[in-house]
Amino acid sequence: MKVTVVGAGAVGASCAEYIAMKDFCSEVVLVDIKEGFAEGKAMDLMQTASLNGFDTKITGTTGDYSKTAGSHVAVITSGIPRKPGMTREELIGINAGIVKDVTANLVKHSPEVIIIVVSNPMDTMAYLVHKTSGLPKHKIIGMGGALDSARFQYRLAEALEAPISDVNGMVIAAHSDTGMLPLLSKATRNGVPVTEFLSDEQQKYVIEETKVGGATLTKLLGTSAWYAPGAAVSVMVQAIACDQKKMIPCSLMLEGEYGQNDICLGVPAIIGKNGIENIVNITLTADEQLKFAEAANAVREVNGDLKF
Ligand code: NAI
Numbered sequence: 001m002k003v004t005v006v007g008a009g010a011v012g013a014s015c016a017e018y019i020a021m022k023d024f025c026s027e028v029v030l031v032d033i034k035e036g037f038a039e040g041k042a043m044d045l046m047q048t049a050s051l052n053g054f055d056t057k058i059t060g061t062t063g064d065y066s067k068t069a070g071s072h073v074a075v076i077t078s079g080i081p082r083k084p085g086m087t088r089e090e091l092i093g094i095n096a097g098i099v100k101d102v103t104a105n106l107v108k109h110s111p112e113v114i115i116i117v118v119s120n121p122m123d124t125m126a127y128l129v130h131k132t133s134g135l136p137k138h139k140i141i142g143m144g145g146a147l148d149s150a151r152f153q154y155r156l157a158e159a160l161e162a163p164i165s166d167v168n169g170m171v172i173a174a175h176s177d178t179g180m181l182p183l184l185s186k187a188t189r190n191g192v193p194v195t196e197f198l199s200d201e202q203q204k205y206v207i208e209e210t211k212v213g214g215a216t217l218t219k220l221l222g223t224s225a226w227y228a229p230g231a232a233v234s235v236m237v238q239a240i241a242c243d244q245k246k247m248i249p250c251s252l253m254l255e256g257e258y259g260q261n262d263i264c265l266g267v268p269a270i271i272g273k274n275g276i277e278n279i280v281n282i283t284l285t286a287d288e289q290l291k292f293a294e295a296a297n298a299v300r301e302v303n304g305d306l307k308f
Helices: 008-021 035-044 087-109 122-133 145-160 200-211 214-220 226-239 284-302
Strands: 002-006 029-030 057-062 073-076 114-117 140-142 171-173 180-182 248-253 261-272 275-279
Touching: 002 008, 002 087, 002 275, 008 035, 008 057, 008 226, 029 035, 035 057, 035 200, 073 087, 073 226, 073 275, 087 122, 087 275, 114 122, 114 226, 122 248, 122 261, 122 284, 140 261, 140 275, 145 171, 145 180, 145 200, 145 214, 145 226, 145 261, 171 214, 171 284, 180 284, 200 214, 226 248, 226 261, 261 284
Parallel strands: 002 029, 002 073, 029 057, 073 114, 114 140
Antiparallel strands: 140 248, 171 180, 171 261, 248 261, 261 275
């Protein structure tokens, strides 16, 4: 299995590192526009192989997409990240042009590729890839829900004073501070609804901290996070590579599901060797349905700024 990661910056390199460490791919190709950068990151990572015990071959290239030919999966992380105080939506102007060019190059050399979109504003970038790549819809997957759910579980474990492996929870809808929908009604601690353990105030805290999880880190780091995003991508790539049929919330093209059409939004999906194998329809409460629809309206507005 050959995987291409475009953008050898913070998220791209972290993602390549986690993929290599899990040792389920034969080859990872890093691509960047900055001269020598992807080659340098690849060399540095390869020099950890004997230390960390993996056989995945990591190579880098400055924009030579012929080196990516025959990729099964490609991850797009190229673009600018947000700075403290910025929203993900403010990145659209620069990132849309980059994502469109990168997609064309990827598909030219790997017409069968499955694309995982990471660049922000992610739901809109995933929509752009749908509109410009010519790939079937099951091959375009936005990464947001996997990360946001991990952050939700981190906050749930904190509030419950429980080990993370005890908690389960999922975030759907938009990958944005306002459009994220942590499904508290379905979160559990070893099968018991978390609402039985948490006060109203604690529930509110968990939801609010989950929604601003990215912004909190951006404030602390001066740029956006990379470890958890890289790990989240690696879980999605592994689900495809190993045909795990794993249920992961992902941003995908909705055609009637959850009452939405012609929009990419986060919903649970079964991820396997074909990319999106199935969309999972879960029953939302009336309040969750309303919030999902509001998130869709906000994403649709950002999509309106795209020029194809
Ligand atoms: P970064 O600045 O560290 O890395 C981005 C890399 O992309 C740079 O090395 C840059 O040279 C490269 N690049 C720019 N234009 C390119 C092009 N045309 N072709 C190839 N490479 C190109 O940024 P970071 O922190 O890695 O973030 C990357 C993107 O991922 C940002 O848009 C950020 O907002 C997004 N992100 C999304 C997350 C999600 O959950 N979906 C989570 C974290 C970040």
